Amino acid sequence: MQLAHVITSVIEPTVLKQDYRDAMARLGAAVNVITTDGPQGRAGFTATAVCSVTDEPPTLLVCLNRSASVYPVFKANGTLCVNTLSSEHRALSTLFGGKTTMEERFIAAQWHTLVTGSPALDGAAVSFDCRISAVNTVGTHDVLLCEVVAIERRENAGGLIYFNRVYHDLCNEPAEA
Ligand SMILES: NC(=O)C1=CN([C@@H]2O[C@H](COP(=O)(O)OP(=O)(O)OC[C@H]3O[C@@H](n4cnc5c(N)ncnc54)[C@H](O)[C@@H]3O)[C@@H](O)[C@H]2O)C=CC1
Numbered sequence: 001m002q003l004a005h006v007i008t009s010v011i012e013p014t015v016l017k018q019d020y021r022d023a024m025a026r027l028g029a030a031v032n033v034i035t036t037d038g039p040q041g042r043a044g045f046t047a048t049a050v051c052s053v054t055d056e057p058p059t060l061l062v063c064l065n066r067s068a069s070v071y072p073v074f075k076a077n078g079t080l081c082v083n084t085l086s087s088e089h090r091a092l093s094t095l096f097g098g099k100t101t102m103e104e105r106f107i108a109a110q111w112h113t114l115v116t117g118s119p120a121l122d123g124a125a126v127s128f129d130c131r132i133s134a135v136n137t138v139g140t141h142d143v144l145l146c147e148v149v150a151i152e153r154r155e156n157a158g159g160l161i162y163f164n165r166v167y168h169d170l171c172n173e174p175a176e177a
């Protein structure tokens with residue numbers, strides 16, 4: 001039997017950043033493009049650090065690195081839209097993943113608005129339009145707690161999953177019995 005590679009941190013927090021990232025790469029996650037528009041202008045970035053917090057009031061969280069170019073825009077606007085990508089949006093994830101201008105990011109797709117004015121992606125698997133209700137700072141990131149004010153769902157959309165540093169399509173068809 002093959003022994004697992006065990007990385008321990010019993011007394012001191014000795015887990016290295018790279019070991020942590022290598023471990024986190026094993027957690028498959030939905031891919032989202034988070035957008036905002038408001039007094040500070042339009043911005044968007046790719047995020048996998050998104051999860052549900054509570055359904056009363058409907059709230060999700062988004063972790064945003066404070067060193068990202070988009071950070072001040074999201075902080076100032078106070079609203080955002082979480083656009084969960086479907087399988088045909090792989091290229092969009094790369095564009096919004098950094099090192100491109102906002103113009104290049106947004107010109108690559110069609111957008112509309114729901115309630116807050118943040119761009120909602122045409123054809124997204126689901127879009128959650130939100131106002132940022134609280135912010136907690138943890139290390140390099142801000143945890144944005146986002147109260148959902150509108151939802152738009154696309155039935156039968158396939159999913160896009162990021163697992164082991166590679167994108168995977170998730171087909172949305174019932175499994176055979
Ligand atoms: N939560 C985040 O801020 C994430 C950032 N990224 C960024 O995207 C780029 C490409 O990432 P990968 O190809 O997946 O390789 P990677 O080795 O940088 O990341 C592997 C995994 O570690 C986690 N991770 C990466 N950077 C992190 C950070 N700064 N804080 C907390 N968790 C982090 C994520 O779960 C990611 O899937 C990198 O620049 C990475 O920093 C990617 C995923 C999540």
Ligand SMILES: Cc1cc2nc3c(=O)[nH]c(=O)nc-3n(C[C@H](O)[C@H](O)[C@H](O)COP(=O)(O)O)c2cc1C
Pocket residue numbers: 031044045046047048049050063064065067068069070093094096097098099100162
């Ligand atoms: C697959 C993927 C997932 C990412 N997830 C996150 C995330 O959850 N939080 C985050 O702050 N950055 C995340 N990033 C990095 C941001 O998308 C990137 O820093 C952002 O686009 C800002 O880049 P810029 O500073 O070049 O504008 C992710 C990148 C990729 C490719």
